[in-house]
Amino acid sequence: MSENNSYTPPAVWTWDEGSGGRFASINRPIAGPTHDKELPVGEHPFQLYSLATPNGVKVTVMLEELLALGHSGAEYDAWITDIMEGDQFGSGFVSVNPNSKIPALLDRSEDKPIRVFESGAILMHLAEKFDAFLPKDPATRAECFSWLFWQMGSAPYLGGGFGHFYAYAPEKMEYPINRFTMEVKRQLDVLNRNLEERRFLCGDDYTVADIANYPWYGALVQGKLYEAAEFLDVESYTHVRRWADEIAERPAVKRGRRVNRVWGEESSQLRERHQASDLD
Numbered sequence: 001m002s003e004n005n006s007y008t009p010p011a012v013w014t015w016d017e018g019s020g021g022r023f024a025s026i027n028r029p030i031a032g033p034t035h036d037k038e039l040p041v042g043e044h045p046f047q048l049y050s051l052a053t054p055n056g057v058k059v060t061v062m063l064e065e066l067l068a069l070g071h072s073g074a075e076y077d078a079w080i081t082d083i084m085e086g087d088q089f090g091s092g093f094v095s096v097n098p099n100s101k102i103p104a105l106l107d108r109s110e111d112k113p114i115r116v117f118e119s120g121a122i123l124m125h126l127a128e129k130f131d132a133f134l135p136k137d138p139a140t141r142a143e144c145f146s147w148l149f150w151q152m153g154s155a156p157y158l159g160g161g162f163g164h165f166y167a168y169a170p171e172k173m174e175y176p177i178n179r180f181t182m183e184v185k186r187q188l189d190v191l192n193r194n195l196e197e198r199r200f201l202c203g204d205d206y207t208v209a210d211i212a213n214y215p216w217y218g219a220l221v222q223g224k225l226y227e228a229a230e231f232l233d234v235e236s237y238t239h240v241r242r243w244a245d246e247i248a249e250r251p252a253v254k255r256g257r258r259v260n261r262v263w264g265e266e267s268s269q270l271r272e273r274h275q276a277s278d279l280d
């Protein structure tokens with residue numbers, strides 16, 4: 001391994017607005033809004049402000065799965081949040097998610113609107129509200145929570161680590177690519193060993209843990225993230241691939257993956273969703 005460029009950190013770091021490659025225009029070291037902009041509000045109980053990145057897909061899949069079970073109270077409006085244009089820094093969005101990341105959910109089904117941010121928190125809020133996709137048995141429920149939060153802790157190494165340096169960084173650097181590739185392959189092996197003995201992550205039943213993990217690790221082994229399938233040898237993780245292929249065929253997953261998607265084949269896109277017929 002070699003590193004052509006060396007870097008000596010300064011005594012006190014200062015922000016170089018021009019660094020950061022593709023995302024330089026939206027990354028910054030401070031929080032809070034940059035401009036005043038109210039959020040649109042539709043007629044349904046849930047207002048989702050998002051984009052069809054893996055974290056956004058978690059929530060739209062969850063909502064579509066709830067609707068497929070017959071929970072009409074899970075009807076939602078999904079509004080596009082263009083993160084490349086800085087929509088997440090508008091005052092309205094920051095009031096729902098002070099972390100300025102998608103997805104953000106406003107639950108208007110109660111007398112007082114409830115804001116929910118962070119994708120894992122949104123999934124838990126919905127699962128508990130509708131008593132769905134959460135095991136009842138205490139041991140299996142604990143296992144479900146473990147795999148749900150495993151995803152929350154692991155995926156930043158996949159996205160912000162491997163994905164950034166492999167696909168988005170201004171230049172390819174051997175050390176970080178090797179570092180995060182090793183970690184992502186370790187994570188895939190963790191999943192593969194678990195799924196060798198189970199149909200889904202927690203056993204025979206599809207749960208919120210599968211909904212959380214599929215948009216990241218399922219998409220990865222299906223060759224839908226970072227154009228890295230060959231590089232990561234994803235075909236070797238046969239049990240993860242079997243699990244991902246089964247989940248991908250669920251009608252609610254197919255619907256949820258389209259919501260707030262504005263790239264790819266036209267048939268795979270739906271900029272905003274305000275009623276079920278929008279997905280027909």
